[in-house]
Amino acid sequence: MALVFDITGEYAMFRKFYTTTSSASYPFPPPTAVGGLIAAIIGVENKSENKAHLASYWESLYGNRIAISILSPTQWFTTSINLWNNKDPKKGIHNIIKHQFVKRPKYRIYVEGPIEERLKPFLEEGRFVFTPYLGTAYSFANIHYIGSFNPLKIEDDEARIKSIIPADIKPKINLKKTHGIFKDIVPLQMDTERGLTKSLSVFYPANIDTGIFVDNPEEIGGVLVGNDEIVWLPEWSRKPSG
Template sequence: MPVLVFDLTGPFAHYKKIFATTTALTYPIPPKSSLYGLFAAILGLEKEGNNYLNSFREGSCRVAIRLMRPVAVQRLTINLRPSFGALRGTENRKPTLMEFVDRPHYRIYFTHRDEELYGKLKDLLERGQSFYTPTLGIANLIGQITYVGEGKAESSREEDIDSVLPKRALEKLLPPPPGRNTRLMEVGQYAVEMLPSRDVTVRENIVLDRGGLPIAARVTDAYRITGLSENADRVLFF
């Protein structure tokens, strides 16, 4: 299975948690549904009516996410407005303490059943181009995309996983090797699949190591990503 690999970085990221219409809290990694928006921005897919989501119907696209640096969070005060457009003197702005991921660095692994879409994304990544500006969750958090290359995913029974783990694929956590101080956390209610109506059809709990270290675990559906370096990345797609 061919896989495109690229790094997503920036000064800050904010991926609003989905269990509230307004919240200052962020997920530590991008939900899969947010990555669909990122892929669509690179490809220039139609945003009107969320039509781009038709290109990412459930089962057509699989991704894996690896933390390339430890998760760090900052809380900054932001002035929120009740409306869009030009600022009116009668508007009350609400100072709100918001949570941001500080200097995020994610490695994204992408594969898709549509060979034409896959090939177009590969071409744009190779040329360092994007139709729309990539962001890290919200519009003013500009992201930087660095293409790593194209690898090959080979099914494996790895027990040391570099990527985050969807909990449904986790059979058993194993003792970490001597000297590895893991800081595991489970984050719930990730939006995984979404319709153009923005109804979430699949949610998932994600297990990750806050330090970005590999997770010792017995899992289902693990893959080795070969062809990029001597040390193959070990990931789970979802």
């Protein structure tokens, strides 16, 4: 089975890991952010009381996989945030950092794996243990449970994939029907000390209503979950390849 839920909010900011002085955002939550969101909902602690950088919740995420769809057109909002300079206050009390936010985002998350059993009752009852947010602590997330579905293998010669697609599985994209795609590199997973262990190159549609038309859905593992044709991202594994 696969669990499906939507996340929305007023703002989201998923900082690109390769940015430096400014905080540029992905238009969708990268897999690492979704992992943290799932752990927050079911209440898996990161054990930061022992070391501030720990992310022990990753132990509970290994063996699961997800898919991510963008449900609302991407609207950008850029502003500067005045932060306290705690590292070196002698150089200045404040640091003014430019932030790029996604305005009124809506995403659909698909989850498959052993964590479903723990996650499902929280989604059904509309509750969570730790506050879920969209990338930053001041971007609160609303969660709406869609349901639990049996993924069905797509056997057609063509499919309109609504989720982001890993580039390395070599999808045969029909650009004429798709009307445009974007490509980016996202962090796939981390270790329990918050170190990036694997990143992933992905395609996502320029037009969310169109999706991405592919001519080899069966080859790339396309499945029908509810009414959505999606492709799973690689499973979170304890020893990622590559």
